Amino acid sequence: MEVVFYVAIALLALFFIDAILGIVNSIWESRLRAQRFQLEAKDLKDQLLRQEKTQVVSGSLKWKGYRRFRVSNRVMEAQDICSFYLSPLDEEAICPYEPGQHLGFKFQIPGESKHLIRTYSLSSGDPISNTYRVTIKKVPPPPGTSHPPGRGSSYFHEDLEIGSTIEVKAPAGKFCLDRHDQRPAVFIAGGIGVTPLLSMLEAICDKKIDRVCHFFHAVRNSDDHAFAQSLKELAEGNPNVSLHTYYSSPKEDSVLEDGIKTGFLSIDAIKDTVGHIEAQFYLCGPPPMMGALVPALEEAGVTSSDILLEAFGPASVKKKKDPESGDQKTDQGKLNSKTRKIHFSKSDVTVPWDGSSSILDMAEEHDVEIESSCRAGSCGTCQVKVVSGKISYEDEPSAEPDAGNCLSCVGMPEGDVEIDA
Numbered sequence: 001m002e003v004v005f006y007v008a009i010a011l012l013a014l015f016f017i018d019a020i021l022g023i024v025n026s027i028w029e030s031r032l033r034a035q036r037f038q039l040e041a042k043d044l045k046d047q048l049l050r051q052e053k054t055q056v057v058s059g060s061l062k063w064k065g066y067r068r069f070r071v072s073n074r075v076m077e078a079q080d081i082c083s084f085y086l087s088p089l090d091e092e093a094i095c096p097y098e099p100g101q102h103l104g105f106k107f108q109i110p111g112e113s114k115h116l117i118r119t120y121s122l123s124s125g126d127p128i129s130n131t132y133r134v135t136i137k138k139v140p141p142p143p144g145t146s147h148p149p150g151r152g153s154s155y156f157h158e159d160l161e162i163g164s165t166i167e168v169k170a171p172a173g174k175f176c177l178d179r180h181d182q183r184p185a186v187f188i189a190g191g192i193g194v195t196p197l198l199s200m201l202e203a204i205c206d207k208k209i210d211r212v213c214h215f216f217h218a219v220r221n222s223d224d225h226a227f228a229q230s231l232k233e234l235a236e237g238n239p240n241v242s243l244h245t246y247y248s249s250p251k252e253d254s255v256l257e258d259g260i261k262t263g264f265l266s267i268d269a270i271k272d273t274v275g276h277i278e279a280q281f282y283l284c285g286p287p288p289m290m291g292a293l294v295p296a297l298e299e300a301g302v303t304s305s306d307i308l309l310e311a312f313g314p315a316s317v318k319k320k321k322d323p324e325s326g327d328q329k330t331d332q333g334k335l336n337s338k339t340r341k342i343h344f345s346k347s348d349v350t351v352p353w354d355g356s357s358s359i360l361d362m363a364e365e366h367d368v369e370i371e372s373s374c375r376a377g378s379c380g381t382c383q384v385k386v387v388s389g390k391i392s393y394e395d396e397p398s399a400e401p402d403a404g405n406c407l408s409c410v411g412m413p414e415g416d417v418e419i420d421a
């Protein structure tokens with residue numbers, strides 16, 4: 001009888017414990033649900049705020065000319081690579097940009113009388129905090145030369161502190177993500193060329209676009225490896241994204257992280273990874289890398305229109321001309337063009353136009369100095385005054401030269417011209 005009593009008590013106790021555990025469990029679950037709900041509501045609120053702000057921004061016009069911005073933060077991303085966060089001094093909304101575009105800057109180096117004009121790709125931007133971000137590598141003097149270090153990048157690194165202000169042009173540039181193409185996107189970045197491509201990849205991931213993305217990033221070693229963590233997180237968080245990193249000259253004592261390969265990025269590595277050429281290829285890197293990979297992609301059968309590129313440094317990369325695009329001049333055209341002369345008035349040099357080169361190419365060929373940067377009509381660095389004559393452009397450049405000036409890197413003479421250089 002006693003045994004039955006104790007068994008009943010034990011069963012009763014078990015029943016109560018089970019009931020209490022059930023209650024605790026359901027309280028715990030409802031708490032988790034509430035937390036989840038709060039997080040989702042916050043996400044939704046952020047999204048709405050972002051959309052609302054973007055709509056306000058989209059409705060406003062891009063500003064003309066220069067607008068003053070303040071450096072609101074600086075973050076070192078790797079050795080000699082710094083991100084600058086910029087907010088407008090007038091606190092009005094910034095305008096939206098297409099991933100891949102750049103900002104133009106005008107500034108004066110202390111002690112110099114002339115302004116410098118430079119463009120730097122947007123690595124990111126945020127309508128909520130109303131900031132743009134550009135990421136700039138301090139350009140060292142070329143090894144074995146007496147050339148000075150990059151003046152523009154040195155100014156940013158050495159003179160622009162948090163709170164400094166600078167004149168900024170609205171986002172511009174034609175090197176942008178094609179949002180309508182659904183084919184795989186292959187991003188090929190060399191060094192600091194990662195900035196516009198990172199911005200494109202972020203746009204794809206932010207919008208949860210289900211587009212296959214292969215991201216190749218070639219750098220010297222861990223010292224130059226900017227945005228390593230951001231890229232890793234994008235690849236880990238998005239099954240459509242694969243990341244391939246190459247160190248051309250790894251540090252002797254360093255242990256490479258998983259997935260990082262050594263050596264130069266080659267066309268074979270790209271072909272092996274992508275597996276086919278039905279893709280859009282976005283390239284941004286230094287001239288040697290672009291000079292090797294662009295012709296190799298073309299040779300592999302990728303059509304010119306599927307190779308979108310932006311080169312930086314002292315040389316431009318030319319893609320093959322499409323014979324159907326009318327790019328090629330007729331013999332008659334060449335004959336006529338020979339009669340056109342370019343007179344560089346400051347240097348007192350007169351040259352016959354060769355029928356296909358830009359004013360900048362002609363100037364350089366004859367030791368006439370004109371500053372340049374993008375060599376693609378997008379930064380405005382190469383603008384020079386046209387004293388007389390008319391300049392035309394094969395494609396409308398994205399930079400707008402000041403009245404009376406032309407963009408010498410993409411401008412060609414329509415007849416005899418006099419250039420103030």
Ligand code: FES
Pocket residue numbers: 371372373374375376377378379380381382383399407408409410
């Ligand atoms: S060099 Fe950039 S527009 Fe000419």
